[in-house]
Amino acid sequence: MFTPLEDIRFLADSENRFTALEALAAGSRTRSELRSVTEASSATISRLLGDFESRGWVARDGNRYALTPLGEYVASEFIDLYDHMTTASDLRELLPWFPLGALDVEFDLEILTGARITAATPDDPMAPVARVLDIERESTRTNTLADKFPEPCIEARHEAVVGGTQTMELVTTPAVIESVMTSPCADEFEDIVAADRSTVYVYDGDVPPGGIYDGTAYLIVLDDRDVSVGLIESDDPALVDRLTETVDEYREASTRLTTSELRNGQESGWAET
Known part of the structure; x- marks a missing residue:
């Protein structure tokens, strides 16, 4: 069982995880497509998808992976948070x-x-x-x-x-x-x-x-x-x-x-x- 803070740290601690989640939010992806968008190794993508599956965020259909309804909810909220924090970072000096x-x-x-x-x-x-x-x-x-x-x-x-x-x-x-x-x-x-x-x-x-x-x-x-x-x-x-x-x-x-x-x-x- 993962706590909310553990899930937040899990996504925030890895650019690959966030990039993959963002890509999956736009539609189903193969492992190869996720490797391309993240520029990560096959082993990294395998671990990432395994972690997503264990959290109930991703389901596999043949050779493609897609977000579950829970995964879509997590992606929507986390991407929104990321956008807000990006704006905050850009505005800090202005x-x-x-x-x-x-x-x-x-x-x-x-x-x-x-x-x-x-x-x-x-x-x-x-x-x-x-x-x-x-x-x-x-x-x-x-x-x-x-x-x-x-x-x-x-x-x-x-x-x-x-x-x-x-x-x-x-x-x-x-x-x-x-x-x-x-x-x-x-x-x-x-x-x-x-x-x-x-x-x-x-x-x-x-x-x-x-x-x-x-x-x-x-x-x-x-x-x-x-x-x-x-x-x-x-x-x-x-x-x-x-x-x-x-x-x-x-x-x-x-x-x-x-x-x-x-x-x-x-x-x-x-x-x-």
Whole structure:
């Protein structure tokens, strides 16, 4: 008889056991298939399946193994726990900087279970920035709040909107516009503003960086030095709806930017609502 803690330790102490359980949760498997998915030896798979059978989690049918109803229950609960702990691990360094105040919503971390989290690391401090550039370059439709618009982002947007087929809505600030128009990418930005598939708005105040792309919400996490330390992406409807409402609120309080204002340098006009 195994205690609950013994069963938890049994699964948690071996990546092979968890990987095999996850594979079996998707459908029946042969020993060979389990060896392939776990990259474990035949002896390891034999012991693993024997342990699963002794716990009543797996039944054999010919040369295939499938989860029993009890095994399906265990797999569902343990995989769910694993997903939650993965999210907790990924958020550990980001949560102190998570922009809850800027979103002005009550937030349930359950929403982030299964989210794609890209964190800056000592080995790859630019990972969040690189992922943002992928989003800006590859998305079909974007609604973005931008507190910065550096040259690589302008180039990515120019490629996607002017040179491609992306539809873009951007809400940014007078300070960002002023910075962009004194950069080497001023002409490219003007092309973006003039493009039929692009609409740029200027909000007189700060905006929380993030937005929606192709039905997925994304939040850029900044530390107290205003440095990007992470990117969180989720298609959870609750988060998508909340962020969509936030983008709408900033857009409605903004003024649309025109190419004539860019050419005439009417900074004061950008700040009017």
